[in-house]
Amino acid sequence: MxxxxxxxxxxxxxxxxxxxxxxxxxxxxxxxxxxxxxxxxxxxxxxxxxxxxxxxxxxxxxxxxxxxxxxxxxxxxxxxxxxxMMQAAEPSVEERRAIEAGLAEVGLAEGGPIEEALSAATATLSGLSACAGIVMVPRREPVLRQFGFVPLNDRQALAVLVGQDGSIENRVLDLPRGVTPSMLNEAANFMSARFGGLTLRQAGDLLAREMEQERSTLEGAARELVTRGIAIWSHDADDRPVLIVRGQAHLIDDGTAADLDRVRQLLEQLEGKQEISRLLESALAGSATKIFIGSENKLFSLSGSSVIAAPYRGGDGRVVGVVGVIGPTRLNYARVIPMVDFTAQTLSRLMR
Incomplete structure (x- = not known):
């Protein structure tokens, strides 16, 4: 070697x-x-x-x-x-304006939805860099307002969670044996009354304590239904990658015609958001932009791709997410690295 x-x-x-x-x-x-x-x-x-x-x-x-x-x-x-050796070039005035304008459109500075702002920043970064833009969204635990169970058949129901911010999410839940429609209503009413105003983590901790101390008023199948309902939401919140990807089409251009296998590998990796999220999480610990080149990371050993990622901070100054780009190893590092860094700084400033 x-x-x-x-x-x-x-x-x-x-x-x-x-x-x-x-x-x-x-x-x-x-x-x-x-x-x-x-x-x-x-x-x-x-x-x-x-x-x-x-x-x-x-x-x-x-x-x-x-x-x-x-x-x-x-x-x-x-x-x-x-x-x-690289001499980084500061983002041009036009590039800075484009990044700031993309965030201003969704009103992040005036309390606009964080996901929309991050999606806009990612799309703008993708367009300017001619790469796929990626951003890891801050993990936010919803404050619970109401639960519901809608029977689908004898063995499954749709678990419905309503947050205090009006968000609604659904998950298919396997039912314990012997559950009746009245038990579904009983469990939903219990959960809404007992866990309203709490986060999922707080609800899970409270349920565990009450079960341990035999303080729960629920019995049998209804009790197991509540336990499964909290478990499916908590597991999903912990494991689901909160990742936004924009501009995958930039990865397919005239120069990739002879390298379609590499592009296919890269697109498959972008579909597997959990693996990309794990890579980005390694950038959460630092305060500076990180560059991952090709097989330096096992994830890109086949596609030969590079990632440039910079952490951004929330209102309390703590790092809450990562924004960046992914593309071929032959991207313009001197131009794109400062662009990613500026996007992260702009996000941090607007989230204060």
């Missing part, structure tokens, strides 16, 4: 050639030949450039996908470039 180098180990000539190869590749997506580099103002012969590119390949920074096809940066090379 080839050794890898640090920026300090590269001489000026190697750094110049490496930077030009990366810049050209990120702009075109194509391998770069020595003749192309020689026309970019470098005072080296094509033969000398070929020798330098060979040295960079031996260091694991460049690779030749085909014989005589030129070189392209490896994932290791891209990481070295992003961490040690």
């Amino acid at each position: 080839a050794a890898t180098a640090s920026i300090a180990e590269l001489n000026d000539r190697a750094r110049d050639v490496f930077r030009m190869v990366v810049d050209s590749y990120l702009g075109t997506g194509l391998p770069v030949g020595s003749r192309t580099i020689s026309k970019m103002g470098l005072s080296l012969s094509a033969a000398s450039i070929r020798n330098v590119m060979q040295d960079l390949e031996e260091l694991g920074l460049l690779a030749a996908p085909h014989t005589s096809a030129g070189r392209m940066p490896t994932e290791t090379g891209l990481r070295l470039f992003v961490d040690g």
Whole structure:
């Protein structure tokens, strides 16, 4: 396996050639030949450039996908470039205005719906970066107002949860044996009266205490029905990825025609939101933008994709979510990283 180098180990000539190869590749997506580099103002012969590119390949920074096809940066090379050589460009005035306008339209600063604001920010970021935009929504526990059970058949019912904010969610619940329509009403009335004004977590804790202390007035099947009802909502709230993805169509362009397997893998990964959510959760712990390049993360070992993600903060200053983009490894890091960072800062500012 080839050794890898640090920026300090590269001489000026190697750094110049490496930077030009990366810049050209990120702009075109194509391998770069020595003749192309020689026309970019470098005072080296094509033969000398070929020798330098060979040295960079031996260091694991460049690779030749085909014989005589030129070189392209490896994932290791891209990481070295992003961490040690890239000169990030601030978002343009137009880009800043577009991001701020997308959030202003849904009135986040005036108390508008957070999900709509995050969806708008993600769509705008996707359009500006030509990548898929992703955002992890803050996990918010609804305050409960009312429960209901609608029988579907002898073995199943629709569990209905109404939040104090007017939100309504439904889940199909398997019924205990012996449950009658009157028991469904009894359980729903009990839950609405006993748990109204609480979050799901608080309702579950209260139910567990009452069951343990034998203080519940419910018996038999109705009691089990209440337990199952709380369990299905609590389990769903804990496990469901709260993730918004916008702009997947940007991942399919003229340059992907010869790489459809990679695109298919990436689209499948976006459908599996739990895996993407776990990756984004690793960015929650930090205060800075994180970049995941290709197989550095097991999730993208097949699709060869990159993720740029930045945490944003809620009104109390705590990190509550992550916003970012996902695309091919050859995205414009110098432009997109500051754009993602600005979007996160704007969200944080408006959520205060």
